[in-house]
Amino acid sequence: MIITEALSPQEFEQALRAKGAFYHIHHPYHIAMHNGDATREQIQGWVVNRFYYQTNIPLKDAAIMSNCPDPATRRKWVQRILDHDGSNGQEGGIEAWLQLGEAVGLDREVLLSEKLVLPGVRFAVDAYVNFARRANWQEAACSSLTELFAPQIHQSRLDSWPQHYPWIKEEGYFYFRSRLSQANRDVEHGLALALEVFTTAEQQNRMLEILQFKLDILWTLLDAMTMAYALQRPPYHTVTDQVSWHSTRLV
Numbered sequence: 704m705i706i707t708e709a710l711s712p713q714e715f716e717q718a719l720r721a722k723g724a725f726y727h728i729h730h731p732y733h734i735a736m737h738n739g740d741a742t743r744e745q746i747q748g749w750v751v752n753r754f755y756y757q758t759n760i761p762l763k764d765a766a767i768m769s770n771c772p773d774p775a776t777r778r779k780w781v782q783r784i785l786d787h788d789g790s791n792g793q794e795g796g797i798e799a800w801l802q803l804g805e806a807v808g809l810d811r812e813v814l815l816s817e818k819l820v821l822p823g824v825r826f827a828v829d830a831y832v833n834f835a836r837r838a839n840w841q842e843a844a845c846s847s848l849t850e851l852f853a854p855q856i857h858q859s860r861l862d863s864w865p866q867h868y869p870w871i872k873e874e875g876y877f878y879f880r881s882r883l884s885q886a887n888r889d890v891e892h893g894l895a896l897a898l899e900v901f902t903t904a905e906q907q908n909r910m911l912e913i914l915q916f917k918l919d920i921l922w923t924l925l926d927a928m929t930m931a932y933a934l935q936r937p938p939y940h941t942v943t944d945q946v947s948w949h950s951t952r953l954v
């Protein structure tokens with residue numbers, strides 16, 4: 704969709720929400736997990752790779768704040784970092800994701816080592832962080848708006864996983880439950896900002912393109928996991944059955 708005349712805030716919100724058609728909830732890897740068709744290895748692969756996304760979200764949010772001269776926005780935005788890192792003696796989302804790892808049978812050291820993070824996942828997540836470093840803060844802030852569609856995906860996991868995967872321990876579900884309200888609050892702020900800032904047709908087209916970029920990142924994560932854990936074609940599979948790709952943060 705190319706916007707030729709500036710949309711009203713209501714119309715622009717509709718255009719942003721319409722992008723939900725491309726959310727990773729529709730990716731075959733995600734559909735398989737939802738329908739109970741994923742193997743234990745596929746669930747574990749998803750958890751261990753998605754951990755890289757989780758640990759980079761606070762870096763991304765700190766990058767946005769570092770470019771934002773507005774104290775009122777920073778005061779609100781910092782909550783996103785605290786949600787993941789924890790505050791006031793409470794653990795945050797990263798710890799909850801480590802618990803999810805343990806609940807699916809992965810030692811936290813395996814997640815923390817990042818050695819199983821597939822290159823495609825790493826590159827896609829790094830692209831998100833680097834975009835946040837370079838873009839102006841309003842554009843970077845609004846790239847988080849895929850979260851418009853996130854409460855539904857967290858809820859769908861809570862609804863379907865316990866019946867399909869009885870081997871996943873109950874403590875694993877805390878992360879998804881906690882994100883339901885956090886994502887809604889994030890979206891309220893992000894959406895208000897997008898509707899206020901992107902008012903010309905040119906700006907609105909660019910914002911839709913940015914949202915698509917973010918959707919592409921999420922989709923690409925699952926493409927990389929499909930190659931490795933569904934099609935059994937991880938990187939270098941024609942050369943070795945060992946993990947040989949780089950496993951440290953180089954950027």
Ligand SMILES: O=C(O)c1cc(C(=O)O)c2c(n1)C(=O)C(=O)c1cc(C(=O)O)[nH]c1-2
Pocket residue numbers: 760796846847848849850851852853856857882921
């Ligand atoms: O599990 C998911 O499908 C999913 C998707 C997204 C998203 O849409 O970007 C986020 C999260 N989870 C999430 O847990 C999270 O903390 C988060 C932060 C952001 C962001 O862009 O700032 N997206 C997401």
